[in-house]
Amino acid sequence: xxSVTQLGSHVSVSEGALVLLRCNYSSSVPPYLFWxxxxxNQGLQLLLKYTTGATLVKGINGFEAxxxxxxxxxxxxxxxxxxxxxxxxxxxxxxxxxxxxxxxGTMLLVSP
Amino acid sequence: DxxxxxxxxxxxxxxxxxxxxxxxxNLNHDAMYWxxxxxxxxxxxxxxxxxxxxxxxxxxxxxxxxxxxxKESFPLTVTSAQKNPTAFYLCASRGRGDYGYTFGxxxxxxxx
Numbered sequence: 592x593x594s595v596t597q598l599g600s601h602v603s604v605s606e607g608a609l610v611l612l613r614c615n616y617s618s619s620v621p622p623y624l625f626w627x628x629x630x631x632n633q634g635l636q637l638l639l640k641y642t643t644g645a646t647l648v649k650g651i652n653g654f655e656a657x658x659x660x661x662x663x664x665x666x667x668x669x670x671x672x673x674x675x676x677x678x679x680x681x682x683x684x685x686x687x688x689x690x691x692x693x694x695x696g697t698m699l700l701v702s703p
Numbered sequence: 704d705x706x707x708x709x710x711x712x713x714x715x716x717x718x719x720x721x722x723x724x725x726x727x728x729n730l731n732h733d734a735m736y737w738x739x740x741x742x743x744x745x746x747x748x749x750x751x752x753x754x755x756x757x758x759x760x761x762x763x764x765x766x767x768x769x770x771x772x773x774k775e776s777f778p779l780t781v782t783s784a785q786k787n788p789t790a791f792y793l794c795a796s797r798g799r800g801d802y803g804y805t806f807g808x809x810x811x812x813x814x815x
Contacts, residue, residue, distance in 0.1 A: 635746075
């Protein structure tokens with residue numbers, strides 16, 4: 592079985608500040624890990640993914656995430672928040688060629 | 704451009720009625736998925752299909768039904784047996800060998 596825990600249902604940052612969204616997973620086999628972003632009343636857009644290889648993954652819009660096997664974590668970061676980053680972010684895990692399991696999401700609020 | 708089309712974007716249903724949500728993709732993807740999204744609960748898997756004429760129940764299949772008669776189409780029927788159908792429904796697909804999903808823009812169903 593696989594599961595995802597996202598710490599914090601809401602994260603607030605000021606524009607220009609560091610963004611850190613936390614994700615921990617459990618998986619019985621080497622996982623594939625994903626971050627998606629969702630704007631209101633829209634579908635999910637893939638930000639980045641880790642499958643194999645380099646553990647630091649760069650995605651779109653300046654986001655990156657680091658896979659840390661020892662900590663079972665895949666935290667999402669961005670050095671400087673922009674107002675347009677305000678959205679809901681979902682971490683997801685896949686073990687083998689199976690379905691994705693999603694976390695409950697973290698709403699990122701960006702203030703001027 | 705290839706993509707996934709969900710229709711309608713908004714749907715209202717009276718209690719006791721069945722309603723069908725459409726999901727069409729022109730990405731030539733083999734696998735298709737239906738998720739339900741409720742505030743604070745993330746995405747929960749309803750049904751998925753990895754090949755035409757075959758589908759499997761997800762975590763919350765009760766009160767829902769699907770069909771997969773064509774590769775391009777994976778309609779979801781919300782039946783009157785679904786006790787709390789008001790939610791945002793997301794359809795996704797995946798090509799063979801791909802990691803992660805491509806999502807549609809969702810259908811918001813409201814029971815009135």
